[in-house]
Amino acid sequence: MDGxxxxxxxxxxxxGNVAIQVTGVTKLYRRYGxxxxxxxxxxxxxxxxxxxxxxxxxxxxxxxxxTFGVVPGEMVGVVGANGSGKSTLLKLLAGIVxxxxxxxxxxxxxAALLELGAGFHPxxxxxxxxxxxxxxxxxxxxxxxxxxxxxxxxxxIEEFLDAPVKTxxxxxxxxxxxxxxAHSDPDVLLVDEVxxxxxxxxxxxxxxxxxxxxxxxxxxxxxSHDLGLIAERCRRAIWLDRGRLCADxxxxxxxxxxxxxxxxxxxGRRLEAARETPDASAPPPQRIGxxxxxxxxxxxxDGAGNPAGxxxxxxxxxxxxxxxxxxxxxxxxxxxxxxxxxxxxVFGSNTDIDGLRPAEFxxxxxxxxxxxxxxxxxxxxxxxxxxxxxxxxxYDYRRDVLRFEVTADRAVPGVWNxxxxxxFDGAIRWKA
Amino acid sequence: xxxxxxxWRHRALVAALTRRELAAxxxxxxxxxxxxxxxxxxxxAVYATVFRLVFTPRADVHxxxxxxxxxxxxxxxxxxxxxxxxxxFRANGPLxxxxxxxxxxxxxxxxxxxxxxxxLALPVLAAAIVFAAVRGSVSPGPSALAFPAVLLxxxxxxxxxxxxxxxxxVHFADVRDVIANLLTLAFFLTPVLYPAASVPxxxxxxxxxxxxxxxFAALHDCLFFFRPIPAAxxxxxxxxxxxxxxxxxxxxxxxxxxIAEEA
Numbered sequence: 001m002d003g004x005x006x007x008x009x010x011x012x013x014x015x016g017n018v019a020i021q022v023t024g025v026t027k028l029y030r031r032y033g034x035x036x037x038x039x040x041x042x043x044x045x046x047x048x049x050x051x052x053x054x055x056x057x058x059x060x061x062x063x064x065x066x067t068f069g070v071v072p073g074e075m076v077g078v079v080g081a082n083g084s085g086k087s088t089l090l091k092l093l094a095g096i097v098x099x100x101x102x103x104x105x106x107x108x109x110x111a112a113l114l115e116l117g118a119g120f121h122p123x124x125x126x127x128x129x130x131x132x133x134x135x136x137x138x139x140x141x142x143x144x145x146x147x148x149x150x151x152x153x154x155x156x157i158e159e160f161l162d163a164p165v166k167t168x169x170x171x172x173x174x175x176x177x178x179x180x181x182a183h184s185d186p187d188v189l190l191v192d193e194v195x196x197x198x199x200x201x202x203x204x205x206x207x208x209x210x211x212x213x214x215x216x217x218x219x220x221x222x223x224s225h226d227l228g229l230i231a232e233r234c235r236r237a238i239w240l241d242r243g244r245l246c247a248d249x250x251x252x253x254x255x256x257x258x259x260x261x262x263x264x265x266x267x268g269r270r271l272e273a274a275r276e277t278p279d280a281s282a283p284p285p286q287r288i289g290x291x292x293x294x295x296x297x298x299x300x301x302d303g304a305g306n307p308a309g310x311x312x313x314x315x316x317x318x319x320x321x322x323x324x325x326x327x328x329x330x331x332x333x334x335x336x337x338x339x340x341x342x343x344x345x346v347f348g349s350n351t352d353i354d355g356l357r358p359a360e361f362x363x364x365x366x367x368x369x370x371x372x373x374x375x376x377x378x379x380x381x382x383x384x385x386x387x388x389x390x391x392x393x394x395y396d397y398r399r400d401v402l403r404f405e406v407t408a409d410r411a412v413p414g415v416w417n418x419x420x421x422x423x424f425d426g427a428i429r430w431k432a
Numbered sequence: 433x434x435x436x437x438x439x440w441r442h443r444a445l446v447a448a449l450t451r452r453e454l455a456a457x458x459x460x461x462x463x464x465x466x467x468x469x470x471x472x473x474x475x476x477a478v479y480a481t482v483f484r485l486v487f488t489p490r491a492d493v494h495x496x497x498x499x500x501x502x503x504x505x506x507x508x509x510x511x512x513x514x515x516x517x518x519x520x521f522r523a524n525g526p527l528x529x530x531x532x533x534x535x536x537x538x539x540x541x542x543x544x545x546x547x548x549x550x551x552l553a554l555p556v557l558a559a560a561i562v563f564a565a566v567r568g569s570v571s572p573g574p575s576a577l578a579f580p581a582v583l584l585x586x587x588x589x590x591x592x593x594x595x596x597x598x599x600x601x602v603h604f605a606d607v608r609d610v611i612a613n614l615l616t617l618a619f620f621l622t623p624v625l626y627p628a629a630s631v632p633x634x635x636x637x638x639x640x641x642x643x644x645x646x647x648f649a650a651l652h653d654c655l656f657f658f659r660p661i662p663a664a665x666x667x668x669x670x671x672x673x674x675x676x677x678x679x680x681x682x683x684x685x686x687x688x689x690x691i692a693e694e695a
Contacts, residue, residue: 097689097693123455124452132448
């Protein structure tokens with residue numbers, strides 16, 4: 001009955017100088033397939049409410065025999081693909097779920113930011129929500145009162161303190177959620193992908209807060225898909241792959257190893273999805289096709305026509321491939337597809353979609369897709385290119401053939417950063 | 433009994449969640465507090481009218497409106513707390529999945545919010561008793577002092593049931609409907625509309641089997657008839673509360689780990 005979720009601040013009784021100790025932990029998620037997760041009491045009673053009525057049908061491993069420790073004052077990044085068990089690891093550490101086998105120890109007061117503002121109730125004011133959130137994080141009412149002004153100042157929500165949270169912008173809610181957690185004075189802070197939300201200025205303040213925590217000897221565990229952040233800010237990083245520890249070491253090294261694997265594997269999966277006859281089993285190779293035509297060189301060009309690895313968001317750019325037909329072809333399509341490094345499809349088109357009807361392609365050629373305003377949100381993107389027949393049969397499909405970065409003055413959530421203009425009618429005024 | 437202890441340890445959170453329930457309910461209504469009285473008053477008006485005009489109430493329950501008011505208020509607490517308990521984990525899913533909150537605080541807050549509604553209505557009940565006393569219909573006595581103890585035992589019983597209902601509702605989609613139907617049935621099997629004494633002798637055993645019967649008889653004893661509650665009734669109420677808490681806690685503990693995963 002020890003180390004239960006919700007029990008007060010200090011959990012575990014570990015020996016030695018560790019903040020987090022995970023020993024041989026396995027977590028199986030139960031699947032109630034027979035009843036589709038929620039059954040009815042009636043059916044359970046009818047089928048005999050025996051021992052088996054509440055027993056799961058099958059188990060899905062989320063974490064498998066995981067062992068690692070973290071000493072106080074370390075900021076550790078956790079990387080891995082979706083479904084690799086990162087969030088489950090944080091939930092285990094937070095005590096929200098219990099390990100199926102093994103032991104989890106966290107020493108000192110713990111604060112988990114698994115979702116900013118998870119505890120906000122939309123109908124009541126920011127002031128009342130601060131109290132509830134603080135209590136959820138284990139603060140006493142007196143501590144909340146003492147830190148109240150600081151929380152409000154950090155979140156910059158002074159004017160909206162007494163308005164219901166449903167009137168807050170998502171940015172305000174995020175700031176308030178982080179501010180409460182940051183001021184709960186944790187010894188161990190667990191953070192799951194929450195910095196991706198706020199604006200850049202606020203992200204910087206969060207990172208400053210992390211640095212402050214680190215200097216104060218606090219332990220921070222960060223799950224993020226932002227590999228740059230982990231490589232730069234964390235001393236150490238852990239790479240989880242399908243619930244298993246794949247690498248554990250200096251952050252830059254772990255991230256480099258992980259990037260290598262992502263380039264090899266995820267690129268394959270992505271184009272797999274774009275293929276017209278998807279093959280569900282093994283990860284496809286990086287390059288497939290009959291070879292009747294070949295894509296030989298792929299470049300990203302800036303507005304001046306020079307090869308570039310980086311494009312300013314909204315500026316003109318062009319995608320270019322050099323192609324060669326081994327024998328003359330009368331049936332051919334050229335295409336480009338852009339996706340994020342995590343695999344979200346952003347844009348894709350080909351000559352067929354855009355209404356071009358093939359006549360003849362022989363020998364060498366160059367295909368350029370000009371884009372007057374490259375309106376992607378800042379970030380790193382991956383490019384797939386292809387030459388194929390009109391029925392989809394590939395001549396040469398190349399996945400993740402090029403990576404490029406889109407930059408902008410300020411961060412924009414999502415993948416689209418269109419040219420835009422605000423308009424206001426009525427009595428809405430702005431400071432000069 | 434662990435869930436009760438944990439809910440007690442997190443009582444500041446339970447109180448805050450209870451206030452949140454009340455605040456969220458009353459927000460947007462100028463007559464906030466008034467609304468918590470409308471439902472019982474309306475029910476009271478309907479029952480009092482129907483039973484006075486259509487049926488003839490027994491002479492020993494005069495004034496019948498006051499008699500009804502006590503039962504309707506208390507039954508409102510019991511039934512709405514149990515219905516809310518069936519929904520509380522689903523309503524608070526994000527909190528359960530994303531924070532380290534102890535799950536028992538939610539059924540506790542559900543019961544707490546409904547208990548608060550009852551407490552807020554007490555001044556009106558007190559006024560009604562005083563009014564009846566001034567008219568000489570009832571003669572209040574010291575037995576009214578037993579009321580807080582009866583209410584405490586009733587709340588513990590309701591909390592025990594709320595623990596069982598809330599955790600079962602995570603696994604079974606129809607728990608809320610089952611509870612709603614059972615409550616409709618229980619309403620007529622509980623001495624709300626009629627005094628326990630009017631139940632024929634040979635059905636008394638059946639009435640005993642209803643865990644709420646003793647509470648409502650006791651509430652009428654201390655707030656309407658103003659007579660002491662028999663020791664055997666106290667023992668029965670204490671036993672019901674203990675069994676409800678132990679049983680509810682056992683079911684809750686058994687399902688506890690799956691609440692955050694399934695809610």
